[in-house]
Amino acid sequence: MLSQYLYISTAPTLSRDEVDAILATSARNNPARGITGLLLYNGRNFLQLIEGEEEELVALMLRITEDARHSGITVLDRRAIEARACPDWAMKRVLIAESIASRPEMPHPEPPEGLAPEIRKMIMNFAVLN
Numbered sequence: 163m164l165s166q167y168l169y170i171s172t173a174p175t176l177s178r179d180e181v182d183a184i185l186a187t188s189a190r191n192n193p194a195r196g197i198t199g200l201l202l203y204n205g206r207n208f209l210q211l212i213e214g215e216e217e218e219l220v221a222l223m224l225r226i227t228e229d230a231r232h233s234g235i236t237v238l239d240r241r242a243i244e245a246r247a248c249p250d251w252a253m254k255r256v257l258i259a260e261s262i263a264s265r266p267e268m269p270h271p272e273p274p275e276g277l278a279p280e281i282r283k284m285i286m287n288f289a290v291l292n
């Protein structure tokens with residue numbers, strides 16, 4: 163069964179390199195596990211969408227929850243899906259502003275097609291939270 167999880171977490175002081183390292187690990191691990199998704203970081207919090215087979219997602223969520231680079235993991239949504247919204251993304255960084263000051267310079271984030279409207283809305287809301 164294909165599933166999708168959406169969660170937020172807190173990581174107050176990660177550098178760009180540290181976020182890049184998380185993405186590099188994801189790009190290395192996720193294809194073999196059939197996991198796809200997207201990751202947003204606003205300088206304080208992550209929002210991540212992961213999709214794949216339920217047992218792979220449960221295993222990944224366990225690893226992610228034990229990861230000391232962030233805390234306060236809160237699952238916002240968890241659902242069965244018919245098809246992936248991010249079939250081509252092993253883990254895509256969706257760049258958003260990390261401060262109000264830098265927001266005017268940032269391109270508007272474009273969540274992929276195929277997300278449920280309420281999931282899309284949560285992603286868009288997160289992108290303008292700071």
Ligand SMILES: Cc1cc2nc3c(=O)[nH]c(=O)nc-3n(C[C@H](O)[C@H](O)[C@H](O)COP(=O)(O)O)c2cc1C
Pocket residue numbers: 171184187188189191192208210212222225226227229231232253
């Ligand atoms: C916000 C966040 C998102 C992560 N997403 C993934 C992911 O999609 N795939 C993954 O394999 N590891 C992800 N990780 C890293 C895992 O917590 C863990 O460090 C990693 O899976 C260990 O892999 P390794 O044994 O190959 O080093 C993420 C970590 C954080 C903090």
